[in-house]
Amino acid sequence: MNKYWALFKNGIMKENPLLVLMIGLCSSLAVTTKLENGLGMGLAMTFVLFMSEVIISLLRKLIPDSIRIPIFIIVIATFVTLIELLMKAYLSELAKALGVFLPLIVVNCIIMGRVESFASKRTVGEAAVDALGMGIGYIWVLCGISIIRELLGSGIFLGMRVLSEEYTIGFFSRAPGGFFVFAIFIAVSRFFSIMAEKKAAAVNTVTALPAEGVQK
Amino acid sequence: MNEYLKIFLSSMLIDNVVLIQFLALCPFIGMTTDVQKANGMGIATSFVMVLSTVVTYPLYNFILLPLGLEFLQTLTFILVIASLVQLVEFYLKKSAPALYSSMGVYLALITTNCAILAVTLNCISKSYSFTESIVYSLGTAGGFLLSMILMAGIRDRIRLAKIPAFVKGTPVLFIAAGLLSMAFAGFAGLIK
Numbered sequence: 001m002n003k004y005w006a007l008f009k010n011g012i013m014k015e016n017p018l019l020v021l022m023i024g025l026c027s028s029l030a031v032t033t034k035l036e037n038g039l040g041m042g043l044a045m046t047f048v049l050f051m052s053e054v055i056i057s058l059l060r061k062l063i064p065d066s067i068r069i070p071i072f073i074i075v076i077a078t079f080v081t082l083i084e085l086l087m088k089a090y091l092s093e094l095a096k097a098l099g100v101f102l103p104l105i106v107v108n109c110i111i112m113g114r115v116e117s118f119a120s121k122r123t124v125g126e127a128a129v130d131a132l133g134m135g136i137g138y139i140w141v142l143c144g145i146s147i148i149r150e151l152l153g154s155g156i157f158l159g160m161r162v163l164s165e166e167y168t169i170g171f172f173s174r175a176p177g178g179f180f181v182f183a184i185f186i187a188v189s190r191f192f193s194i195m196a197e198k199k200a201a202a203v204n205t206v207t208a209l210p211a212e213g214v215q216k
Numbered sequence: 217m218n219e220y221l222k223i224f225l226s227s228m229l230i231d232n233v234v235l236i237q238f239l240a241l242c243p244f245i246g247m248t249t250d251v252q253k254a255n256g257m258g259i260a261t262s263f264v265m266v267l268s269t270v271v272t273y274p275l276y277n278f279i280l281l282p283l284g285l286e287f288l289q290t291l292t293f294i295l296v297i298a299s300l301v302q303l304v305e306f307y308l309k310k311s312a313p314a315l316y317s318s319m320g321v322y323l324a325l326i327t328t329n330c331a332i333l334a335v336t337l338n339c340i341s342k343s344y345s346f347t348e349s350i351v352y353s354l355g356t357a358g359g360f361l362l363s364m365i366l367m368a369g370i371r372d373r374i375r376l377a378k379i380p381a382f383v384k385g386t387p388v389l390f391i392a393a394g395l396l397s398m399a400f401a402g403f404a405g406l407i408k
Binding site for chain 2: 023030074109176183
């Protein structure tokens with residue numbers, strides 16, 4: 001149980017696909033002008049990631065090594081087509097807002113990367129937990145970016161108008177704003193991890209000295 | 217003629233594939249550590265981009281559309297791109313080993329370059345004609361190459377600058393990309 005919990009937490013913070021591994025960036029910047037779009041994209045992507053990791057982990061002993069990449073692509077593309085058709089049928093407005101980025105989940109490096117480096121080597125349970133962790137890691141960053149961009153760019157916070165239209169900064173809902181907000185997101189997460197490392201180093205030196213003395 | 221020029225300029229500058237549409241950010245961040253690398257990646261990608269548009273456009277209009285298989289477009293296109301990359305790799309390995317050894321590393325990575333799939337899908341969704349599609353893919357490829365080289369040049373300067381530890385590395389690259397993107401947003405009034 002503990003092992004699964006560690007795997008799950010891994011994707012959320014320590015190996016967050018967007019902030020730490022730096023993969024799958026394209027969709028995360030393009031769709032985050034509104035919270036609904038960010039959340040929809042995150043959920044679609046998590047669905048595809050989960051299904052592909054589980055299926056490939058189940059088939060990992062049957063897939064010949066030399067043609068594994070085409071097989072991965074077919075499995076991923078199948079689920080992407082599935083979610084695309086489902087969204088067009090039931091959430092047509094969201095599908096329109098996500099536009100070309102919905103079929104582009106196929107080439108999202110997060111999925112290919114996790115399938116290649118994780119699911120093709122581990123058991124189904126581990127792959128499923130890893131997919132959920134990575135998916136949630138992806139969703140929270142996407143939601144964070146979209147909340148900031150929507151608040152500053154169009155003055156709307158969780159569906160309510162907070163800032164009146166004259167005080168909004170259109171910059172944030174356009175392309176350059178996406179780059180800036182994301183840069184600040186990574187910088188802040190770096191800042192905390194550097195602080196944590198420093199703290200850990202300080203604690204280590206304090207505890208290490210007496211322990212050494214006792215041993216001698 | 218005017219129409220083609222319009223498509224070319226708007227796909228290259230106004231709707232720049234990296235800086236305005238946020239496509240192909242992975243090579244934009246990962247492959248711009250020096251100008252030569254950026255150049256190699258840019259040219260290899262441009263080549264595959266134009267080639268895959270040439271292949272997928274007739275494939276969609278003459279095979280998928282008459283058979284009513286439009287829903288397979290994502291799956292077909294990504295397979296076409298993956299096999300084209302493989303073919304180009306084989307061809308270069310045999311006929312131009314020198315070029316292959318300088319481009320080889322990037323070629324394999326191109327399959328998962330989202331700009332290529334996006335261009336092929338956009339040509340269909342914007343219902344361009346065949347020539348228009350080719351002009352569009354040429355323009356997008358030019359825009360990609362341009363932004364790669366610009367970024368590689370900026371990175372040379374960033375390396376010499378004094379930057380706080382937590383902004384060093386990727387965050388500062390995104391800030392630079394944001395500034396570049398602002399500059400490209402200035403092209404918006406170029407074509408009415």
